[in-house]
């Protein structure tokens with residue numbers, strides 16, 4: 001079993017869907033016994049960043065995630081301009097309760113804070129305590145300006161919620177894009193240059209400053225760049241409550257993938273340099289980064305599409321654990337204990353789901369993943385379950401895969417088959433941004 005202290009030979013007893021006991025040579029009898037010899041037992045994987053509004057919806061996204069060893073998802077409930085925040089949250093909750101195979105929580109997604117932020121206190125009452133705004137996508141009309149960002153962080157801070165930001169300077173990146181378009185450059189060739197890391201770092205800095213001014217905890221989604229890590233490290237040294245996430249795509253691929261995959265790896269922020277990729281692993285290892293989540297957004301696009309017109313996003317949930325294990329543990333960056341911390345314990349703590357989720361402790365939900373670290377896997381779209389028409393990792397060979405998972409004591413995944421019914425998932429109320437940073441940073445000394 002992978003515990004916060006390291007890896008140990010232990011037994012787990014489950015009764016009525018919760019962990020009853022953890023220890024060696026547990027006495028008593030069981031209706032069913034599972035032999036996990038040779039496998040690692042992780043707490044159920046939490047994917048705290050999913051978008052069930054494209055090709056994979058509130059019913060199908062948890063399915064593809066479950067095949068990858070995920071047992072809890074936190075979806076973004078995007079309230080588009082003209083939509084109410086509470087209406088959106090209620091709709092997502094109802095659809096999720098009717099169709100999700102996984103337990104799920106929700107983040108609010110504010111596209112029009114000027115007309116939506118007044119609903120934030122009621123959303124927090126409804127169990128949705130983390131709310132995201134875009135500092136980018138100005139031309140798409142999704143950008144929140146500093147006035148509304150400051151106002152919403154003030155509302156969130158007062159009401160006991162947490163802000164989340166997509167941190168890139170949207171007006172500056174739009175200018176760079178206009179300039180290169182007018183010069184006739186191929187959008188694919190200049191994509192990364194029009195969204196440089198320093199404009200991500202600038203937005204992170206600005207978001208941190210406003211969150212401090214609003215006395216509001218802040219969670220920065222999909223960190224990609226070494227320059228951004230420096231901003232987070234600086235804020236945390238000052239004791240600011242800033243949490244930071246990265247994603248498997250930024251840990252696995254670099255901007256070189258744009259040349260071979262084109263629009264398929266058009267994501268925002270963009271894939272960056274090899275030095276950034278390595279800095280992200282370092283950040284996970286040293287505690288600057290707290291979580292890995294997928295940013296799963298399955299969009300309809302092909303390699304041949306016009307790059308400029310192609311939508312942002314890629315399917316990531318099903319490959320997340322395998323890629324994080326392969327890159328992190330096999331790659332020598334993370335112990336299994338630290339991997340469990342950034343994929344299970346930390347997201348549970350940051351969003352207030354701990355110790356119900358994210359831990360294998362007496363009283364925790366019996367959400368487990370049995371992982372075979374010796375299984376050779378060739379990642380192929382043909383064996384994936386997203387409705388997307390591709391995977392960004394086609395042909396990649398990795399070591400390790402989940403072979404069994406369970407949620408609240410029920411088998412979800414076994415031998416490559418899903419044993420779950422739509423609607424089994426429960427809605428989870430969150431309580432975000434309450435955990436001290438020191439709790440998140442390193443597994444207890446002695447971790448192997």
Ligand SMILES: [Zn+2]
Pocket residue numbers: 049051221295296
């Ligand atoms: Zn996202």
